Amino acid sequence: MLINVNGYEINYECIGQGSDVLLLHGWGYDLTLLLPLANQLSDSFKVTLVDMPGHGKSKEPEKPITVYDYADILLGLMEKLEISSANIVAHSFGGRLSIILASKHPEKVQKLVLCGAAGIRDKRGAKYYVKTYWYKLCKNLLKTFAPKKFDSWRKNKGSADYQKLSDTMKATFSSIVNEDLTYLLKEIKAPTFLIWGENDTATPEYMAEIMEKEIPDCAKVVYASRTHYGFLEEMSRTVAIIKTFFKE
Numbered sequence: 738m739l740i741n742v743n744g745y746e747i748n749y750e751c752i753g754q755g756s757d758v759l760l761l762h763g764w765g766y767d768l769t770l771l772l773p774l775a776n777q778l779s780d781s782f783k784v785t786l787v788d789m790p791g792h793g794k795s796k797e798p799e800k801p802i803t804v805y806d807y808a809d810i811l812l813g814l815m816e817k818l819e820i821s822s823a824n825i826v827a828h829s830f831g832g833r834l835s836i837i838l839a840s841k842h843p844e845k846v847q848k849l850v851l852c853g854a855a856g857i858r859d860k861r862g863a864k865y866y867v868k869t870y871w872y873k874l875c876k877n878l879l880k881t882f883a884p885k886k887f888d889s890w891r892k893n894k895g896s897a898d899y900q901k902l903s904d905t906m907k908a909t910f911s912s913i914v915n916e917d918l919t920y921l922l923k924e925i926k927a928p929t930f931l932i933w934g935e936n937d938t939a940t941p942e943y944m945a946e947i948m949e950k951e952i953p954d955c956a957k958v959v960y961a962s963r964t965h966y967g968f969l970e971e972m973s974r975t976v977a978i979i980k981t982f983f984k985e
Contacts, residue, residue, distance in 0.1 A: 756847075
């Protein structure tokens with residue numbers, strides 16, 4: 738179902754009845770990834786899933802936007818759907834939006850479940866900075882002295898998933914992943930539960946440790962031998978945790 742929010746055509750789905758629960762997907766995915774979880778929660782809650790701009794059936798923005806713009810779109814969607822406040826389950830990139838919403842609009846978030854949530858800046862060693870500065874040097878040299886070679890060189894940089902993005906979404910993604918939201922964690926008033934995979938390489942466990950320390954009311958569970966998608970790999974445990982946590 739499409740709805741206009743802040744000038745964006747946003748796709749969303751609602752299933753079930755009861756108190757409101759929002760499910761937020763990670764970057765590069767859409768609401769279909771979370772439908773199996775939504776189906777298991779819909780016997781107890783009214784679950785709303787959303788495709789954020791540039792994902793699923795929601796068109797990408799016409800120009801690059803920031804993570805704060807995405808959070809404003811989420812806030813606008815809640816207002817359009819007359820969701821005064823909700824419990825939120827968020828994965829990866831969706832966690833960034835939840836952190837912003839819960840810290841800046843605490844009245845909108847009752848409880849928060851963050852699954853492999855992003856928002857903490859990566860630990861970057863010397864190798865990273867050498868690679869980064871070398872990339873910038875090559876880029877500037879080619880752009881200045883060999884502009885024809887610059888475009889072909891740039892197309893070969895980055896991951897396969899990154900290369901599939903349009904220029905607008907590449908710029909949006911770069912802005913988002915470089916935004917450190919650690920400073921907002923202490924402002925989260927909503928009781929928060931962290932679900933992490935022990936073998937999560939996208940958002941390593943040390944990020945969960947930082948969140949647990951900084952968020953005032955926070956608990957954590959780590960699924961042994963599970964990945965960035967541990968919350969889905971251990972579906973029955975996740976559903977039990979969410980239902981118990983939200984009904985307390």
